Amino acid sequence: MRPAWQRADVAELRTRSRRRHRLGRVGIYVTAVFFAFLAVFPFSWALISMFKRSSDLYVKANNPFWLNEPPTLDHVRLLFLETNYLTFVRNSIVVGLAVTLVTLLFALPTAYALARLRLRWGERMGIAIFLVYLVPPTLLFIPMTRVINYLGLQESLWSLILVYPTITIPISAWLLMGYFKGIPMDLEEQAMVDGYSRLGAISRVVLPLILPGVIAVIVFAFTLSAHEFIYALAFNKSSAVKTIATGVPTELVRGDVFFWQSLQAAVVLVAIPLALLFNAFLDRFISGFTMGAVKG
Amino acid sequence: MTTRTRDRYLSDNPRFLAGVFMAPTIIYILALVGFPFVLAIIYAFTDITTGSPDLEFVGFDTFRAVLADPVFRRALANTFWFAVISNLFVVILATGLAELLTRDFKGKWFVRFLILLPWVAPVSLATITWLWTFDSIFSPIDWVLRQVGLISENMFWLGRPQLAMASVITVQVWRIAPLAAVIVMAGLTAIPNEINDAVAVDGAGPWRRLFQITIPLLAPIIAVAVLFGVILTISDMSVVFVLTRGGPTHSTQVLSTWAFFKGIEGGALGQGAAVALFLFPVLVGITAVVLRLARRREVL
Numbered sequence: 001m002r003p004a005w006q007r008a009d010v011a012e013l014r015t016r017s018r019r020r021h022r023l024g025r026v027g028i029y030v031t032a033v034f035f036a037f038l039a040v041f042p043f044s045w046a047l048i049s050m051f052k053r054s055s056d057l058y059v060k061a062n063n064p065f066w067l068n069e070p071p072t073l074d075h076v077r078l079l080f081l082e083t084n085y086l087t088f089v090r091n092s093i094v095v096g097l098a099v100t101l102v103t104l105l106f107a108l109p110t111a112y113a114l115a116r117l118r119l120r121w122g123e124r125m126g127i128a129i130f131l132v133y134l135v136p137p138t139l140l141f142i143p144m145t146r147v148i149n150y151l152g153l154q155e156s157l158w159s160l161i162l163v164y165p166t167i168t169i170p171i172s173a174w175l176l177m178g179y180f181k182g183i184p185m186d187l188e189e190q191a192m193v194d195g196y197s198r199l200g201a202i203s204r205v206v207l208p209l210i211l212p213g214v215i216a217v218i219v220f221a222f223t224l225s226a227h228e229f230i231y232a233l234a235f236n237k238s239s240a241v242k243t244i245a246t247g248v249p250t251e252l253v254r255g256d257v258f259f260w261q262s263l264q265a266a267v268v269l270v271a272i273p274l275a276l277l278f279n280a281f282l283d284r285f286i287s288g289f290t291m292g293a294v295k296g
Numbered sequence: 297m298t299t300r301t302r303d304r305y306l307s308d309n310p311r312f313l314a315g316v317f318m319a320p321t322i323i324y325i326l327a328l329v330g331f332p333f334v335l336a337i338i339y340a341f342t343d344i345t346t347g348s349p350d351l352e353f354v355g356f357d358t359f360r361a362v363l364a365d366p367v368f369r370r371a372l373a374n375t376f377w378f379a380v381i382s383n384l385f386v387v388i389l390a391t392g393l394a395e396l397l398t399r400d401f402k403g404k405w406f407v408r409f410l411i412l413l414p415w416v417a418p419v420s421l422a423t424i425t426w427l428w429t430f431d432s433i434f435s436p437i438d439w440v441l442r443q444v445g446l447i448s449e450n451m452f453w454l455g456r457p458q459l460a461m462a463s464v465i466t467v468q469v470w471r472i473a474p475l476a477a478v479i480v481m482a483g484l485t486a487i488p489n490e491i492n493d494a495v496a497v498d499g500a501g502p503w504r505r506l507f508q509i510t511i512p513l514l515a516p517i518i519a520v521a522v523l524f525g526v527i528l529t530i531s532d533m534s535v536v537f538v539l540t541r542g543g544p545t546h547s548t549q550v551l552s553t554w555a556f557f558k559g560i561e562g563g564a565l566g567q568g569a570a571v572a573l574f575l576f577p578v579l580v581g582i583t584a585v586v587l588r589l590a591r592r593r594e595v596l
Contacts, residue, residue: 028401035393036410039474042425043413045436049428057434064436106324109317117310117317125318127587132325134583135333136531138552139575142559142568143335146349147328166328169321198308227418229534230552234560245418249538260428267424271417278416279409282478 043271046264050075057261075261079252083259084239085266088247091157095243096225098161103168103221104214110169111176112202116185126177132170137230145234159235160225160243168224172217179213180206219281223274244270339569346563358566367546371554372574374461378550379529382468386525387518389469390476397477398484415474420534426467427539430454457547460540464548467535472528476521483517484510516589523582530575551575 045064049057051071062068079085113119114126137144144163145154153159183206191201207214225243232246239251248266252259343354362368397408414422429435430453441447453459487510495505511518533552536542542549542557551574559568 025401028396028399031392031396032401032403032407035389035396036407038470039411039414042422042429042470043417045429046425060433060439064434064439106321110321113314113317117314119314129321129325131583132329134527134579135329136527136575136579138531138533138555139572139579140329140332140336142555142565142572143332143339144328145560146335146565147332163328166325169324173321192308198313223416227420229418229420229537230556233537234556245420245534249420249424249534263424264428267417267421270421271413274416274418275409275413278412279405282408282412 043268046268050261050265050268052261054261075259076265078259079262079265083262084242084247084251085244087240088242088244088251089270091241091247092226092243092245095157095160095164096222098157099164099168099225100218100221102161102165103172103217106165106169107172107176107217108207108214110173111180112206114173115177115180116188126174129170130174133167133174137167137228141230141234144231148235154235155238155241156236157241160228160232163231163235164221164225164228167228168217168221172220175216175220176210176213179210183209216281219277223278226270226274336569336573339566340573342566344566346565349565354566358570362567362570367549368554368571370546371542371549371551371571374548375530375550375552375575378461378465378468379526382465382472382529383522383525385465385469386473386476387522389473390480390521391514391518393473393477394480394484397481411477412474414471415478419471419532420538422471423467423535423538426463426470427454430463430539454540455544457544460544460548464536464539467539468529468532471535472525475528476525479521479524480514480517483514483520486517487513519585519589523585526578526582530578 048065048067051073052067053069053072053074056062056067056069059068110129114122114129119125148154148159148163151162153162187205187209188198188201191205192198196204227245228243229245232243233250236242236246239247242251244266248263252263252266338351340358341353341355342351343358344351393411397404397411401407429437432450432452432455435450435453437453438447438450441451451459453463491509491513492505495509500508530550531552533550533556536548536550536553537556540548542553551571555568555572558564558571562568
């Protein structure tokens with residue numbers, strides 16, 4: 001039995017922590033709403049704008065957060081039927097698919113070798129590959145434009161398919177390394193004892209287990225192809241080969257005329273599916289990042 | 297049973313396999329990162345333009361010309377300050393956000409979805425929503441400020457140098473904070489619960505816990521978040537390009553946009569490359585920090 005003064009302390013501590021707990025719950029919701037508001041503010045303004053009639057939108061005194069006149073789909077229709085928006089979306093998807101494929105072809109074997117083959121210079125190589133990620137397109141885009149012109153790839157999606165993997169391969173190899181390290185060596189050795197060659201063991205035993213890592217790489221490669229701006233702007237100037245990142249800001253603004261509602265629709269219709277995709281994989285990204293980070 | 301003494305296939309030999317598995321990536325990166333990088337340095341010492349693409353070495357003349365330009369000095373200072381100020385805010389917001397997102401509460405999925413939006417939307421597109429938010433006539437911020445009587449005339453967010461700079465920083469913070477939060481979250485989940493419990497039992501309040509446990513344990517991972525943040529801010533061009541195009545009168549110009557306007561739109565490849573090369577010292581510094589962290593703390 002503890003002395004009385006200690007028991008009193010414990011009781012007080014309990015009520016204090018209970019009170020703190022209740023305050024904590026309210027606090028959590030207040031912070032959640034605060035952050036969500038900050039994050040979503042310009043998007044909500046975009047979302048309302050895309051349905052507004054011009055006679056409503058372009059009146060300075062009108063409440064911008066309210067549909068003062070009935071909503072209209074005219075501007076969304078304009079975006080799809082009278083602009084190259086769908087071409088930009090298609091280009092981004094094509095580039096995304098090709099970049100994903102190239103990235104996996106290069107990054108999977110590299111990550112495997114670095115994680116598994118007990119190379120003497122393996123660790124240094126891993127860091128060197130990560131450091132490549134720190135050389136940004138901003139530093140390289142001017143000579144890269146010359147290289148692309150020299151290869152005759154300007155004004156085509158091939159330029160992007162060739163260059164984007166320089167960004168995705170290093171980070172993907174790094175990410176996949178973490179996943180490979182998370183799989184017990186025994187599994188693979190057992191498969192080899194059972195008669196598989198090393199390649200057989202890799203493709204039948206190891207690869208299915210790192211599927212989450214592969215999915216993370218796919219999401220990453222796709223997102224990059226939708227995001228990347230400098231190379232896309234420097235290499236491709238005709239609207240048939242622009243991606244959403246460059247097409248929307250450069251083509252939907254003609255001179256000083258902004259098609260505001262259509263512009264906002266273009267943004268919202270890309271941002272929401274991407275956010276849903278990311279949200280679904282966020283936990284995997286976090287675990288992937290920690291694996292690469294902690295066990296590297 | 298010894299299976300490792302004899303390799304049944306050539307591909308079972310680790311040394312051979314390592315070569316086959318590593319070579320393509322190494323060649324790819326040397327050809328498309330290494331070579332252009334060397335080219336960038338060579339360009340910066342020539343007076344190459346798109347009109348006269350011959351490599352004629354001019355020593356430091358290109359650098360001298362670039363440095364003499366007040367717009368360049370403005371861009372250099374802006375790049376530095378934008379990165380420092382944005383990342384200060386990013387760290388504060390990201391730590392708070394990460395704390396929030398590691399708690400359990402109802403509707404967390406939706407809150408997380410909303411908070412991620414700024415990061416997952418392509419930067420150049422997300423910036424368009426800000427361009428509209430900062431519109432000189434129809435800005436909803438101005439509308440609110442007018443309603444509550446704080447202003448009678450519009451602010452012209454992107455039309456005045458200081459406000460335009462603040463706007464650029466706002467957008468950078470807004471888009472990078474979610475990523476930094478995700479990185480910090482990874483660190484938070486790695487702190488064992490026992491530590492927090494033990495400290496709570498010892499009677500440390502939330503503030504003491506924050507400053508004596510969470511922050512010291514998080515420091516390395518926050519450093520990683522800052523590294524990513526700095527790289528993202530100094531190498532980004534789309535925010536400034538879409539929001540202000542460097543204006544008004546170059547007051548928001550940064551190295552990346554200035555390199556683009558000089559090198560691609562102006563055709564002065566040598567000068568453009570020289571401008572972009574000024575990012576290099578910063579990147580070397582960052583690299584040194586990364587390597588240090590990698591050795592000391594086992595974070596990378």
